[in-house]
Amino acid sequence: MTALDRTARRHRWDTRFAPYAYVAPYFLIFGVFGLFPLLYTIWVSLQQRSLLDADGASFIGLDNYQVLFADPYFWNAMGNTLSLWLLTTIPQILFALWIAQLLNRKVRTRTLFRMGVILPNVTSVAAVTIIFAQLFGRDFGLINWGLDLFGAGHIDWQAGTASSHVAIATMVVWRWTGYHALIFLASMQAIPPSMYEAATLDGARNWQQFWRITVPLLRPQIIFSTIIATTGNMRLLAEPLLFNPGTAAATGGSDRQFQTVALYLYEQGFSNWDFGYSSAIAIVLAIATILVAGLGYLVTKRIQTD
């Protein structure tokens, strides 16, 4: 065998198999620790299975789902999840559009402002929730102090259903609006000014231009943001968990008034150790998320130029 032959053979081997070696780590690790657990969830959800009695696992078909659909706590959590989804997603997109519009001017210290809007997004969700929980405190919270100043009186933010949802939504909106604003801004910058010039000649005001030109042209980004926001906001867990810490944190308030489905999953799985039931919740949550994201897609898809 000549040296040349060897080189050629090595080369062939190299081009044929090396690529697989390069992608293998990803597929191996993801397969074992990502995909497999995901699929195995379905199997666990068909079992009666508790961590505390691992040997006693047994196949029970759809029983977990049957119990789940008759479980008032589950429906309560689903209602809270949908309410929070609305209260977070819509303001997030609208605020983001507004901020992007502001940033899309010729502004001095542009980088400062852009960094400013994205700052909330890099902070940790646990830290931020703890900070907000203090701000929303009943007796010594800054927000109640401010309300008092205007004579609005104290609100026990954690106690009420609506008030607790507003407080939690505030945290989420605060954290994510800047991210969406920058996505929108990137696309706004790509809109040719000639489109606005024509509209100005037609006598369209600023806000008319915004709704008639900018928003429709941003449709793909709005769809993208809606879906991203939906998948995130349908599984809020850290915020409701840390909003009212204590021995009963996983119930999301004294009357489960802000327990989300993800938090209920956590309570059933990692406080009651009922793995079968918790897995069933995971599956239903996944399906619900897809449905709601689909709904968001259908709504945002209707944005169009008139």
Place this chain on the structure above:
Amino acid sequence: MRSKTMALVCAALVTGTMLAGCGGESGAGGKTKLTIGLFGNFGYTELLKEYASTHPDIEIQDRTASYSDHHKNLAAHLATNNGAADIEAVDSGYIAQFKDTPDKFVDLNTKGGDQLRERWLPWKWEASLGKEGQQIGYGTDVGGLAICYRRDLLEAAGLPSDRAQVAALWPTWQEFMAAGKRFQASAPAGVKWFDGGPTVLNAIVGQAPVGYYDRSDNLTVGANPDLKQGWDLVVDGVRADLSAKLLYSTPVWNTGFKQGQFATVTCPAWQMAKIKDQAPETAGKWDVTSVPGGGGNWGGSYLTIPKQGKNVDKAVELATWLTAPEQQAKVFTSSGLLPSTPKLYEDPAIVNYRNPFFNDAPVGQLFTDAAKNLKPQYQGPKAGDVQTAIGNAMQRVEQGKQNGEDAWNQFVGDVQKLTS
């Protein structure tokens, strides 16, 4: 773009962390490392130092988590046979749950425990026995009840502040609430009579002959008149605006101590350690007196040795030492935890002990009396969870979300669900 610098920084970060990750977890110099898992304040800091100094071959690491996290995680560690500390504390609210799986723990009777049983109150000893008589834990403290109160706040409202006179205000819980109404009528702004309904209710429940479970582990919740009467009484107090509406063991409750938001708080012996920790600057303003209704227990713990530990014998030795009468006596004077050793109730060093933080209250006398009067109550498997559920129910009333009846009914339903 400063990509080069960035890449450098990233590389530095990463290598730095890889190096940091190399530190192993071996005990230094061939010492045996014992871990002890606690919740709240057991008053062990000094004792562990003392033990380590007399046992140079032992290195002790204590770790403290919140009450619910601690027990939740312990259950998981036992189930997976992995991750438990060498010694794990268990509260009386959870001991019944854990004694159901005695095979997960070292049977202390096989380690000489049966020789020591005279040390403990009989009911304390029995509460941690497994089905076949295995002893899974040595008792640490018991939660004999008293009331801690703020002298200054009572005076400000024109009530007596002297211990005996204060105790005379509330021979019963009805009178406790009546005194509360008097207090509230002229209380300083922002101050309520008691910290929160759930705290008061736990004391009342702790005094009942039968608590959430009967001795055959059946839930009594729906049918137990003592529970319902206690519930109604506290609900009345809440409706009379006597409650600061702070749930115990939450950050707002902790703040409440500091800010003086309430005048009285149910004081099982271990509560004194908490108050001192949470509001050191209120030293001298507090005092302690006897509880309405007399007797009763809330809390108190055990030290267990999970079988999965690697140094079971050394752990047993340490747990035995920590729960021995001499050490329990030290814990009482340093942190106020009431010994579970009846012998100490006659010990002059204990009986005559006065606590300077609490205005030199004769806590020795007070709590040994409480311990002698204590009617032990049987704790069932999920007593801890039931207690959480009733706390949530009371909070619903305090937050004005439900009236007493609805909250109670929902609680009864919740509990059934919990145990189904």
Place this chain on the structure above:
Amino acid sequence: MTAVLDPPAPAPPAGARGRARRLAGRVAGPWVYAGLIAVLAGSAFPVYWSLVVSSQTPDAIDSVPPVLVPGGHLFENIARVFDTTDFALALTNSIVVSGTITFSVVLFSTLAGFAFAKLRFRGRNVLLLVIIATQAIPTELGVIPLYMMMSEFGWAGQIHAVIVPGLVTAFGVFFMRQYFERAIPDELLEAGRMDGCGTLRLFWHVALPAARPAAAVLGLFTFMQAWNDFFWPLVVLVPENPTVQTALNTLASGYTTDYTLVLTAATLATVPVLAIFLLFGRQIVGGIMSGAVKG
């Protein structure tokens, strides 16, 4: 753990960006500045407030009007945090976790991204499609089986349980692939092959140097995301061996003494990401605006 979708609109190409900037928008008036300053203040306030509380004594909490400027007790409070909890362990764990994950994600994403973008092999398109599809799946739905696996391996409670599932991300591979597509001309690789370079050498000498800017951005985001991750560490770790985020949860759950302490810990937990943000804010903004990054 966050879902990532294929962003629909990539950034305008570098050449067009200058033009876009020149043409974009009208000059900002005072109202625009007022609006932006309000947004800036709202963004920064909670973080600032946390710093204010962390630098006060616990009594400051009920002062009327509230204290709005930092006091002088920051270091004292930090010392208390380290006394009360094993925060040093939490910080070390978080650094090890985030550092290892960052290193691994960047490495494996660069490798796989290069292969997908520049090498031909059977099944390439199918595999790429799998990656794109899995980006959208929230992996925490598999949290129960994953926990069962970790218990089985005896990893529960230890930081490998947090590190290993984070070693690769679909997003990272996709991101690097998009980058290589644009950044390395095929001709360059062809030339390299002519000179007898094997794939590995091409990767090492051509792809890796070219990948630096993208790898740095990916590294930044991966680090911050790993640092801030909450749910999985909460589930699989124990309070005795926490990351910073789960240590915060323990601190906030009531066994500590006061808000000053809790918020000091929250501030401490934010400082590392904040430092990275201040150093590399421009790149982070650029990363998001190029439609590149996570949701």
